[in-house]
Amino acid sequence: MALPGLAISTTQGQLSGRGLEGFYRSGRRLLSRCQVRVAGREPLAVQAGMTAADRVRFVGTLRASPGTGPDPDVIVERTRDADGTERITLRSAATRPLRLPLEVALGTDLADLSAIASGRTAGELPADVRDAGLRWCRATTSASVTADPPPADALASAGLLRWEFELPPGGTATVELRVRQDGAGPVRAAGRTATSPLANARAACDAPAVHDLLRTSIGDLQALLLRDPTRPADLHLAAGAPWRCGLAPAEALVAARMVLPLGTRLAAGTLRTLARTQRTGPGPQSGMIPGPLRDAGPHLPPGCTGTEATLLFPVLLAEAHRWGLPERDTEELLPAAERCLAWLRRAVGDGTYLCDPLPGGPARCETQAHAHRAALLGADLLDACGRPGAAGLRQWAQELRMTFRGEFWAEDRGGGRPAAARAPDGRLLPHLGAAAVHLLDTGLLRGGEPAPGLLDKVQTEQVARLLGSHAMDSGWGLRGLAVKEAGYNPFGHRAGAVRVPETAVAVAGLATAGYEKEAGALLRGILAAADAFGHRLPEMFGGEQRTEGGAPVPHPAACRPSATAAAAVVLLLTTLVGICPDAPARTVTLRPVRTAPLGEIGLTGLRVAGAPFSVRVSRLGLAMVEEAAEGLRLGA
Numbered sequence: 068m069a070l071p072g073l074a075i076s077t078t079q080g081q082l083s084g085r086g087l088e089g090f091y092r093s094g095r096r097l098l099s100r101c102q103v104r105v106a107g108r109e110p111l112a113v114q115a116g117m118t119a120a121d122r123v124r125f126v127g128t129l130r131a132s133p134g135t136g137p138d139p140d141v142i143v144e145r146t147r148d149a150d151g152t153e154r155i156t157l158r159s160a161a162t163r164p165l166r167l168p169l170e171v172a173l174g175t176d177l178a179d180l181s182a183i184a185s186g187r188t189a190g191e192l193p194a195d196v197r198d199a200g201l202r203w204c205r206a207t208t209s210a211s212v213t214a215d216p217p218p219a220d221a222l223a224s225a226g227l228l229r230w231e232f233e234l235p236p237g238g239t240a241t242v243e244l245r246v247r248q249d250g251a252g253p254v255r256a257a258g259r260t261a262t263s264p265l266a267n268a269r270a271a272c273d274a275p276a277v278h279d280l281l282r283t284s285i286g287d288l289q290a291l292l293l294r295d296p297t298r299p300a301d302l303h304l305a306a307g308a309p310w311r312c313g314l315a316p317a318e319a320l321v322a323a324r325m326v327l328p329l330g331t332r333l334a335a336g337t338l339r340t341l342a343r344t345q346r347t348g349p350g351p352q353s354g355m356i357p358g359p360l361r362d363a364g365p366h367l368p369p370g371c372t373g374t375e376a377t378l379l380f381p382v383l384l385a386e387a388h389r390w391g392l393p394e395r396d397t398e399e400l401l402p403a404a405e406r407c408l409a410w411l412r413r414a415v416g417d418g419t420y421l422c423d424p425l426p427g428g429p430a431r432c433e434t435q436a437h438a439h440r441a442a443l444l445g446a447d448l449l450d451a452c453g454r455p456g457a458a459g460l461r462q463w464a465q466e467l468r469m470t471f472r473g474e475f476w477a478e479d480r481g482g483g484r485p486a487a488a489r490a491p492d493g494r495l496l497p498h499l500g501a502a503a504v505h506l507l508d509t510g511l512l513r514g515g516e517p518a519p520g521l522l523d524k525v526q527t528e529q530v531a532r533l534l535g536s537h538a539m540d541s542g543w544g545l546r547g548l549a550v551k552e553a554g555y556n557p558f559g560h561r562a563g564a565v566r567v568p569e570t571a572v573a574v575a576g577l578a579t580a581g582y583e584k585e586a587g588a589l590l591r592g593i594l595a596a597a598d599a600f601g602h603r604l605p606e607m608f609g610g611e612q613r614t615e616g617g618a619p620v621p622h623p624a625a626c627r628p629s630a631t632a633a634a635a636v637v638l639l640l641t642t643l644v645g646i647c648p649d650a651p652a653r654t655v656t657l658r659p660v661r662t663a664p665l666g667e668i669g670l671t672g673l674r675v676a677g678a679p680f681s682v683r684v685s686r687l688g689l690a691m692v693e694e695a696a697e698g699l700r701l702g703a
Contacts, residue, residue: 068290068308068628069121069256072149075309078115080125080145084174084191087183087309090151090246094312096183097210098246099191100174100226103143103155106131106167110143117601120286120628121149121256132161141167149290150253151246159234169230169242173212177205180309194223201226202249209249214242257292257302264302264332265289266674270640273666273686276598277640283602284636287628288326292333297343301336304634307606307626316341316358316376318631321568324383325634327390328641330674334387335396341380342403351424354410356380363431364547364561365554366498367488370431371424378437380407385444386511388451391650391676401452408445408460411438415463419470420489429488429496435471436505436521439464443518444510451513451651471521482529485522499539499549500561501569503530507576515647515656515702517579527580534573535585542613543596544570545589550610557610557620564607564622567593571635575642578660587664590639594665597636604632643668644684649702650676655695656702661688675699 068074073091082088084100091097103110110127117123124146128139140161146154159165174191182188194201199217203210218228232240247253265288270281288304293314295301304322306315323337346352358373381404388397415421420430421438442464446457477486477497485503486495507530509518522530533539538549544565548555556562570593577586596619597604606629609620626632643665645658655675669683671694678696685691692701 068287069149070291070293070305070308070312072121072151072256073308073312074123074147074149074151076123076147078125079112080115080127080147081109084176087180089175091180091309092151092248092251094180095208095248096175096178096180097151097248098173098175098212099178100172101153101244102172103145104170104172105129105141105143105157107170110141111139117603118146120283120290123147131159131165131167132163135161141165150256153244153246154241155244156239156241157232157234158239159237161234162236164236165234167232167234167240169232169240171214171228171242171244172226173201173228174226175203175210177203177208177210180312184310191226194226196221196223200228200244211247211249213245213247215245216242256290257294263289263292264330264336265292265326266329266672266679268329268637268670268672270668270670272668274594274668276594276602277665277668280594280597280602280636281640284604284633285329287603287633288322288630291628291630291633295336295340295343298339301339302333303337303340304333304630307629307632310624310626314340315372316344316356317361317372317379320376320379320383322630322634324379324386325568325571325631325638327387328637328646328670328673328675328680331387331390331392331396331677334383335392335400338380338384338387338400338403341376342400345403345406347406351413352410354406354413356407362560364500364559365556366496366552367429367431368423368425370434374421374424374434375437377407377410378434378441380404381441381445381448382437382510385448388448389511389513389515389650390648391674391678393677397448397452401448401454404445404448405454405456408441408449408456411441412459412463419467422491427491429490431488431502432475432485433502433505435467435475436508439467439471439521440508440510440518442467444512447512447518468519468521472523472526475521476526482532483526484533485526485530498552498554499533500552501539501545501547501566501573504534504545504569504573504576506530507580508572509576509579511647513649514652515649515654517647528582531577531580531582531585534577535582535588537612540589540592541565541610542592543608543619544593545573546610547607550612558622560607560624563610565596565610565619566607567604567629568606568631568635571638571642575638578642578645579658583660583662583664586642586660587662590643590664593639600627603628604636605629606632640668640670641673644670644682644690646673646675646680646682647702648675650699653698654700654702655680655692657682657690657692659684659688659690663688669693 200213360369605625605627681694
């Protein structure tokens with residue numbers, strides 16, 4: 068994948084036209100069938116592997132010489148790129164010359180991904196011979212496949228291209244196919260330019276898989292980058308492939324915040340893109356970042372991601388400023404952040420809680436956490452920029468904090484729990500789910516200090532205990548809903564499946580609050596899951612309990628790769644070294660996880676204050692800065 072290009076196949080390498088298989092561009096399938104036959108037979112697939120986020124290599128073999136025993140004498144290598152290029156190479160291992168006919172059968176339906184997902188596709192379209200290949204048309208869309216060298220035969224009725232090669236012993240022959248949407252030009256992936264907004268950080272760790280996990284995750288983030296069509300210089304992350312290859316405002320902000328250690332340019336591009344969507348003018352929605360509804364599990368109605376995005380906007384800007392976002396970018400984006408904060412104050416009104424925008428909607432636990440963090444970090448940002456309004460935000464946040472601790476806590480014989488939501492009549496919805504992790508994600512203030520949270524010390528300790536329990540920790544990561552709750556489903560999006568972003572937020576929050584045992588257990592579990600998924604974590608997977616010799620169960624509707632899952636890897640690893648910057652004050656504080664759950668770890672190529680930053684934490688939990696911006700001081 069390298070958006071807007073995407074290629075999907077099985078490990079066999081053949082594109083059969085079944086299911087989601089095919090080459091895509093901007094959500095449209097340009098080619099659904101690409102089947103290779105050599106000497107009249109399909110090669111036997113023996114190997115498949117990703118060589119990069121946008122490239123995969125398949126190897127097959129066959130016997131072309133009669134009477135030579137069981138050993139293959141032809142190797143067929145296929146290299147497939149997300150930009151629509153495929154190279155087919157034949158290599159002879161025979162001791163005599165070989166005459167090898169190569170046939171490639173092609174077809175497409177030019178269907179949209181949404182139609183394919185819902186099973187509403189029509190059959191394959193008829194092909195026309197065009198230049199050195201084939202062409203298909205449907206309504207206003209057409210696509211073509213060209214070949215180099217040109218085929219000896221092209222049969223439109225069968226969708227077939229054919230070559231005849233003479234290979235000497237040890238000889239090779241290569242055919243390159245190019246899939247293009249007519250009139251669209253070649254795919255130019257945003258993440259494959261020399262000016263990528265993400266630093267190419269590297270990890271060295273006693274746990275060797277960490278290096279490959281970070282490399283793969285950064286590669287996936289690069290592949291998910293998209294340009295704002297109105298301002299191509301501004302980049303943001305698509306939510307994930309194959310289902311959500313467009314902008315999802317809340318997820319884009321979450322991912323950009325998690326990858327601030329890789330630089331602030333992605334945050335700036337994401338914020339500028341979303342600022343252009345912000346609602347203006349009169350009315351209760353003025354200042355909001357629009358976003359779709361999202362499933363919230365069996366106990367709550369769908370939640371408004373626009374509310375989450377609006378509250379995340381000032382938080383991302385404030386923390387990006389602490390990580391080193393240039394002052395000119397901060398000043399440019401500040402008015403949009405102020406409008407978000409003004410919307411928050413109007414939406415709360417004379418009350419205390421921020422409720423769902425629909426009449427009679429509940430006050431959700433995670434929404435209060437987002438709003439409290441937005442008020443405190445927004446006030447910090449306003450002070451830093453010499454703007455008014457900080458005092459009112461801090462006063463409301465303090466009132467929310469005091470009220471929340473009493474009214475949102477559901478007492479029980481186990482020590483209590485934060486309610487998932489509070490109904491307008493004051494009734495609590497006490498089910499335990501992963502939304503509680505947001506209570507621990509308090510944000511970063513000046514001096515690299517964590518902001519205060521909605522919970523007191525005793526309540527925080529109880530939440531840490533609950534998140535570390537077997538009801539929530541599957542052994543692979545954090546479940547969306549505790550196993551003993553009504554409606555639990557190990558494959559429910561937010562009803563029991565393990566969600567990677569929430570697991571990373573839990574690890575970071577628990578570590579910051581000092582609960583390193585629980586943080587370490589969740590961290591080791593999600594890293595074990597990453598190994599099982601080939602270092603490419605999906606956004607979610609089955610929440611079934613981990614057993615000896617078992618493996619995490621994939622979720623059929625999960626995006627993989629996913630922006631928030633890939634970004635979560637950056638958050639997990641930087642949590643271990645505990646980087647807390649304050650670039651405007653030219654300081655950085657290190658608060659590493661003292662128990663060093665993965666042993667020694669070193670991260671190089673990060674970005675703090677606009678310059679490379681490298682840090683190492685020993686097996687004893689001692690941190691040392693190895694590279695930093697000139698004049699950057701180490702805080703206490």
